[in-house]
Amino acid sequence: MKIRFDGLTKRFPNRNKKIKSEVVAVDHFTFEIPDGKLVGLLGPSGCGKSTALNLICGLETPTEGKIFFDDDDVTDLPAENRGVGMVFQSYALYPHLTVKKNIMFPLQNLKGDQKLTKEQLEAKALEAAKIVQIEELMDRKPNEMSGGQQQRVAIARALVKMPRVLLLDEPLSNLDARLRIQTREEIKRIQNTTKITTIFVTHDQEEAMSISDLIVVMKDGAVHQIGKPQEVYDSPVNLFVAKFLGTPPINVFTGRIKDGKLLIGEDTILGKDCVKDTKDQEVFIGIRPEGFLLREDKEKNGKLDGKNGVFHADLLAIEVMGRDTSVVFSHSSSEIEGTRLRAIVSSDNQIDPESKTVAFDVNPKKVFVFSKETQERLL
Amino acid sequence: MSMQQDTKIQSAKPKNSAKLLKRLNAFKAWLYLLPALVFLGIFMVYPLIDVLVYSFEEGYNSASQTSFGTGWFNYAYVLHDPYFLQAVKNTFIIVIITVPLSTLLALLISLALNSIKKLKEVFQTIFFLPYVTNTLAVGLVFMIMFKKTPYTDGLINMILAIFKTGPVDFIDGPYWAKMFVMCFYTIWVVLPFKVLILTSALASVDEVYYKAAKIDGTSRFRMFTHITLPMISPMIFYLVITGFIGAFKAYSDEVAIFGTNLNSAGMNTIVGYVYDMLYGDSGGYPSYAAAAALILFAIVFTITVVNLLISKKTSIR
Numbered sequence: 001m002k003i004r005f006d007g008l009t010k011r012f013p014n015r016n017k018k019i020k021s022e023v024v025a026v027d028h029f030t031f032e033i034p035d036g037k038l039v040g041l042l043g044p045s046g047c048g049k050s051t052a053l054n055l056i057c058g059l060e061t062p063t064e065g066k067i068f069f070d071d072d073d074v075t076d077l078p079a080e081n082r083g084v085g086m087v088f089q090s091y092a093l094y095p096h097l098t099v100k101k102n103i104m105f106p107l108q109n110l111k112g113d114q115k116l117t118k119e120q121l122e123a124k125a126l127e128a129a130k131i132v133q134i135e136e137l138m139d140r141k142p143n144e145m146s147g148g149q150q151q152r153v154a155i156a157r158a159l160v161k162m163p164r165v166l167l168l169d170e171p172l173s174n175l176d177a178r179l180r181i182q183t184r185e186e187i188k189r190i191q192n193t194t195k196i197t198t199i200f201v202t203h204d205q206e207e208a209m210s211i212s213d214l215i216v217v218m219k220d221g222a223v224h225q226i227g228k229p230q231e232v233y234d235s236p237v238n239l240f241v242a243k244f245l246g247t248p249p250i251n252v253f254t255g256r257i258k259d260g261k262l263l264i265g266e267d268t269i270l271g272k273d274c275v276k277d278t279k280d281q282e283v284f285i286g287i288r289p290e291g292f293l294l295r296e297d298k299e300k301n302g303k304l305d306g307k308n309g310v311f312h313a314d315l316l317a318i319e320v321m322g323r324d325t326s327v328v329f330s331h332s333s334s335e336i337e338g339t340r341l342r343a344i345v346s347s348d349n350q351i352d353p354e355s356k357t358v359a360f361d362v363n364p365k366k367v368f369v370f371s372k373e374t375q376e377r378l379l
Numbered sequence: 380m381s382m383q384q385d386t387k388i389q390s391a392k393p394k395n396s397a398k399l400l401k402r403l404n405a406f407k408a409w410l411y412l413l414p415a416l417v418f419l420g421i422f423m424v425y426p427l428i429d430v431l432v433y434s435f436e437e438g439y440n441s442a443s444q445t446s447f448g449t450g451w452f453n454y455a456y457v458l459h460d461p462y463f464l465q466a467v468k469n470t471f472i473i474v475i476i477t478v479p480l481s482t483l484l485a486l487l488i489s490l491a492l493n494s495i496k497k498l499k500e501v502f503q504t505i506f507f508l509p510y511v512t513n514t515l516a517v518g519l520v521f522m523i524m525f526k527k528t529p530y531t532d533g534l535i536n537m538i539l540a541i542f543k544t545g546p547v548d549f550i551d552g553p554y555w556a557k558m559f560v561m562c563f564y565t566i567w568v569v570l571p572f573k574v575l576i577l578t579s580a581l582a583s584v585d586e587v588y589y590k591a592a593k594i595d596g597t598s599r600f601r602m603f604t605h606i607t608l609p610m611i612s613p614m615i616f617y618l619v620i621t622g623f624i625g626a627f628k629a630y631s632d633e634v635a636i637f638g639t640n641l642n643s644a645g646m647n648t649i650v651g652y653v654y655d656m657l658y659g660d661s662g663g664y665p666s667y668a669a670a671a672a673l674i675l676f677a678i679v680f681t682i683t684v685v686n687l688l689i690s691k692k693t694s695i696r
């Protein structure tokens with residue numbers, strides 16, 4: 001089922017009562033989530049992700065705007081009639097009930113002719129448990145399970161009613177790094193098998209990028225960009241999105257466009273053919289860590305002296321990470337002075353750690369130019 | 380071979396010192412406990428043993444410290460004393476009526492308090508006020524409200540008159556009227572503490588459970604019975620157990636309303652009987668008092684054990 005937002009807005013009165021102005025938690029959402037996709041709602045803490053989920057499931061009522069499930073207006077529908085399943089950040093498993101009873105809980109709420117017999121209840125609970133592969137844990141209590149197992153139980157409980165939409169609020173934030181990777185694959189698999197439209201909230205961009213079909217990047221209640229993870233990564237619409245995606249983060253410099261050339265300090269990063277006829281101005285320049293290329297210089301017994309290349313910086317350190325090498329450097333034009341900037345290069349490159357400076361070529365595809373005033377993307 | 384022995388000796392050494400340290404720590408712990416243990420021994424254990432001894436000494440006289448012999452005589456006397464039987468009956472009625480009723484009322488009030496948003500603190504304070512008021516003062520107020528004198532029928536009877544019933548003499552009148560006042564008063568006195576405990580227990584239930592339940596279409600009643608109640612059940616058990624113990628030990632509340640001569644009012648309690656046997660007008664019988672006290676102890680102990688067993692069985696974690 002697809003979900004459509006039309007000017008969806010939620011304002012809260014300020015928690016600090018002395019301040020009159022309202023907090024805009026969700027600001028005029030107008031977009032569509034296609035049927036059967038896994039959508040990652042991504043943004044920094046406090047940007048309104050949870051509020052957006054609460055609006056979709058009906059725990060909060062919008063100040064303005066409408067929500068449609070397919071073509072049904074569900075804006076005023078109470079939560080229990082929307083047919084959504086939700087997994088909370090803390091899982092919210094009932095501690096006094098066994099896994100089986102937790103999973104059956106939503107089904108036992110059904111009334112009238114929808115009411116299920118005991119056998120049906122058990123069968124459905126088992127079916128949901130099978131999807132998340134916890135059949136053998138059915139008689140445990142939540143506190144007798146690991147975080148990852150609890151999380152699966154929570155998903156099973158959300159799935160057991162076969163919801164039209166599955167919502168997950170930071171489902172992985174309580175897990176350790178290893179389990180997080182495992183569990184996110186699991187979510188992807190479950191979504192693939194059930195084909196239920198799923199929205200999951202996270203502030204971890206890597207998590208969102210890795211499993212989402214579509215990511216929605218938001219900040220301060222507003223949606224900044226929607227797209228396939230790779231698209232958003234490769235062509236961010238503004239500086240915020242560029243900065244928010246990618247580990248290590250993008251390197252940002254102040255620079256300028258002059259006479260059809262893009263300059264950082266005195267180095268020309270991009271030539272005429274790239275800049276074309278953008279008018280002369282001060283800009284922010286973002287270069288992804290993998291956008292820096294070391295030019296091989298074979299003459300000095302395979303070691304690079306950093307004399308070549310179009311971009312010069314002060315070398316700080318070399319960090320070898322096996323597959324690739326991270327070159328840490330600083331530059332006087334970096335957006336925030338003294339930032340430790342990073343380039344990721346293949347570990348085939350042997351850089352002389354003793355040299356004071358380092359020089360790179362730059363891959364134009366990994367260079368983004370933003371207006372200094374609006375921070376919108378120019379190139 | 381010698382190497383192995385070497386390592387054995389080396390590893391034995393730290394083991395020994397660890398043992399020593401453990402013993403030293405245990406010793407220290409006992410040392411810290413000593414003052415408390417001494418006090419407990421002098422003021423709790425010794426008197427308890429003494430009471431046990433008295434209860435088996437026939438006709439013990441505290442002035443001359445003499446007795447006729449030993450046996451079950453005191454118990455037999457107490458158990459055949461109509462005043463004691465009346466006291467047991469009164470105590471049980473008070474316990475059976477007030478403990479469940481006050482807990483239930485406290486739960487209802489806490490639920491109401493928890494659901495209001497405006498002026499919550501004000502209402503909480505109002506409900507807590509009786510707790511900081513002296514028992515005797517509250518008792519006096521109750522007596523004035525319920526008492527019927529030659530000059531006035533009292534506030535309650537005036538209200539009853541509106542409904543064309545009464546007047547009833549609640550203080551010197553029929554047994555059921557007196558018992559009604561007693562239970563009413565007891566509930567009133569124990570309510571604030573229970574409300575306080577239950578409101579905080581309710582507030583400590585994580586909001587997220589209700590949210591999850593709401594999305595799953597859970598009715599309010601089911602939320603209460605399947606989420607709220609199990610989650611606050613430890614606190615309810617705590618209140619029931621302490622409530623039972625407190626109600627069995629009731630005495631000052633009765634005095635506050637019916638005065639010190641509880642036997643003639645027919646409103647004595649077991650603790651009241653013990654007191655009377657020691658210091659009352661008919662007093663001076665420490666042996667009977669001791670026997671009655673031990674019977675009370677046996678009752679309270681049994682009921683508490685039963686309570687704990689039940690709570691363990693139904694406990695959530």
Ligand SMILES: Nc1ncnc2c1ncn2[C@@H]1O[C@H](COP(=O)(O)OP(=O)(O)OP(=O)(O)O)[C@@H](O)[C@H]1O
Binds near residue numbers: 012013014015046047
């Ligand atoms: N009930 C409320 N009353 C007032 N303000 C609220 C309320 N709920 C949320 N807010 C505010 O709305 C904004 C968005 O909150 P929200 O919980 O949606 O953020 P979030 O993106 O989920 O953050 P996080 O990643 O930390 O969970 C915040 O500024 C928050 O303070």
Ligand SMILES: [Mg+2]
Binds near residue numbers: 049050051169
């Ligand atoms: Mg949140």
